[in-house]
Amino acid sequence: xxxxxxxxxxxxxxxxxxxxxxxxxxxxxxxxxxxxxxxxxxxxxxxxxxxxxxxxxxxxxxxxxxxxxxxxxxxxxxxxxxxxxxxxxxxxxxxxxxxxxxxxxxxxxxxxxxxxxxxxxxxxxxxxxxxxxxxxxxxxxxxxxxxxxxxxxxxxxxxxxxxxxxxxxxxxxxxxxxxxxxxxxxxxxxxxxxxxxxxxxxxxxxxxxxxxxxxxxxxxxxxxxxxxxxxxxxxxxxxxxxxxxxxxxxxxxxxxxxxxxxxxxxxxxxxxxxxxxxxxxxxxxxxxxxxxxxxx
Numbered sequence: 001x002x003x004x005x006x007x008x009x010x011x012x013x014x015x016x017x018x019x020x021x022x023x024x025x026x027x028x029x030x031x032x033x034x035x036x037x038x039x040x041x042x043x044x045x046x047x048x049x050x051x052x053x054x055x056x057x058x059x060x061x062x063x064x065x066x067x068x069x070x071x072x073x074x075x076x077x078x079x080x081x082x083x084x085x086x087x088x089x090x091x092x093x094x095x096x097x098x099x100x101x102x103x104x105x106x107x108x109x110x111x112x113x114x115x116x117x118x119x120x121x122x123x124x125x126x127x128x129x130x131x132x133x134x135x136x137x138x139x140x141x142x143x144x145x146x147x148x149x150x151x152x153x154x155x156x157x158x159x160x161x162x163x164x165x166x167x168x169x170x171x172x173x174x175x176x177x178x179x180x181x182x183x184x185x186x187x188x189x190x191x192x193x194x195x196x197x198x199x200x201x202x203x204x205x206x207x208x209x210x211x212x213x214x215x216x217x218x219x220x221x222x223x224x225x226x227x228x229x230x231x232x233x234x235x236x237x238x239x240x241x242x243x244x245x246x247x248x249x250x251x252x253x254x255x256x257x258x259x260x261x262x263x264x265x266x267x268x269x270x271x272x273x274x275x276x277x278x279x280x281x282x283x284x285x286x287x288x289x290x291x292x293x294x295x296x
Contacts (some may be wrong), residue, residue: 011259097183160205229261
């Protein structure tokens with residue numbers, strides 16, 4: 001049986017395509033005649049435009065998994081709701097913190113307002129009529145979509161390098177507190193060949209995410225890592241070297257489809273370290289197909 005991962009929103013598209021790139025991220029996962037959406041990108045118009053080009057009907061999406069709260073992964077939700085004319089509600093699976101608003105720390109709030117014209121950098125503020133159409137399912141635990149596809153859940157213990165650089169605060173109750181990014185989660189897919197790690201932003205740290213993947217599917221080798229890994233936060237070359245060596249020595253050089261927030265510098269470093277046969281592009285419209293064991 002096959003599982004397909006479709007890149008719907010990301011930074012890059014082929015030059016001759018009609019896809020619109022953006023700073024956001026959204027993937028569609030297709031399996032057993034079902035579809036789920038992993039993140040919703042930063043602009044609803046772009047999400048819907050690219051989905052239309054890929055012939056993905058928004059009404060066919062079973063639910064939405066949010067990797068975390070940041071606007072470039074959540075702001076496509078309103079347009080998605082508008083497009084779902086045949087379905088009354090949309091389930092959203094995410095960490096409890098993912099549904100909270102975020103604001104830039106002072107004095108960055110002024111820069112943020114000038115550059116983005118935005119006060120909120122977290123979960124979008126929606127009209128009550130649309131918020132009623134959302135079914136929130138917050139959980140800190142790994143969520144089992146199928147026995148071969150799960151979320152990591154909260155990764156609170158981060159023994160390895162984490163990429164939690166963030167200039168935002170999250171709203172908890174009536175006050176804003178430090179944004180610890182505990183809401184960061186990824187998808188883990190068990191295939192016939194081994195584990196596939198699908199990251200949204202990877203703020204937990206790609207090595208910590210790999211450790212959680214091994215906990216969820218013991219005795220399985222990690223074969224592929226896909227998505228945003230926020231390695232852009234690692235400004236010291238020694239840190240990039242540490243991550244690369246770990247991926248080589250402990251995880252036997254998995255395929256790396258790095259995109260989104262990984263950063264050009266980190267992708268260049270990893271490409272020089274591993275070579276282009278390991279570090280591969282994953283652009284809007286690209287589809288990765290994996291074989292999984294059928295569920296009886």
